[in-house]
Amino acid sequence: MSRLDSFIRRVSAQRDILNYVTGEISDVDGPVLELGLGNGRTYDHLRENLPLREIFVFDRSINANPQSVADGDYMILGEIRDTLAFCGPRVKAEAALIHCDLGSGDPTTDLATCAWISPLIIERTAQGGIVASGLALDLPNFEELSLPEGIQKKRYFLYRKL
Numbered sequence: 276m277s278r279l280d281s282f283i284r285r286v287s288a289q290r291d292i293l294n295y296v297t298g299e300i301s302d303v304d305g306p307v308l309e310l311g312l313g314n315g316r317t318y319d320h321l322r323e324n325l326p327l328r329e330i331f332v333f334d335r336s337i338n339a340n341p342q343s344v345a346d347g348d349y350m351i352l353g354e355i356r357d358t359l360a361f362c363g364p365r366v367k368a369e370a371a372l373i374h375c376d377l378g379s380g381d382p383t384t385d386l387a388t389c390a391w392i393s394p395l396i397i398e399r400t401a402q403g404g405i406v407a408s409g410l411a412l413d414l415p416n417f418e419e420l421s422l423p424e425g426i427q428k429k430r431y432f433l434y435r436k437l
């Protein structure tokens with residue numbers, strides 16, 4: 276498969292998954308955490324889907340379309356390893372949804388990311404909350420959910436905190 280085909284499948288899977296999880300968190304209180312602003316596409320989609328939720332966005336720097344950057348207190352800049360660990364005073368409540376889009380394409384880097392980010396995600400997710408991730412995570416007290424129909428296995432991972 277060409278990289279273009281792979282990109283198209285990845286972003287269309289992201290859109291379908293974000294649409295799916297929007298419905299799954301309707302009974303769970305708490306903000307949304309977007310880990311990895313990047314171009315801001317998925318952030319923009321989340322804020323369109325969830326206009327009444329607080330959405331906190333994390334990245335080490337801003338390289339997004341200017342229309343897709345979170346305002347003031349909702350844009351948390353720095354290494355996620357530090358900012359997610361210490362975001363409590365700003366974010367306050369545990370998250371109803373965490374979308375983690377930090378895949379690097381390098382299997383060693385991705386395994387290292389999984390090792391440090393999984394405990395931080397466990398700590399920041401509300402009971403019943405959903406984690407949607409491009410990387411497989413190690414979340415022992417979560418159930419792994421099936422992906423919406425049509426999305427290839429292991430393209431994305433969905434978890435719910437028990």
Ligand SMILES: C[S@@+](CC[C@H](N)C(=O)[O-])C[C@H]1O[C@@H](n2cnc3c(N)ncnc32)[C@H](O)[C@@H]1O
Binds near residue numbers: 310311334336378
């Ligand atoms: C794949 S992009 C996210 C794409 C985004 N979801 C979109 O739709 O445009 C990943 C982003 O995560 C950020 N990132 C990756 N690892 C990070 C880390 N350890 N700390 C902070 N930011 C990180 C990168 O700077 C990059 O902007």
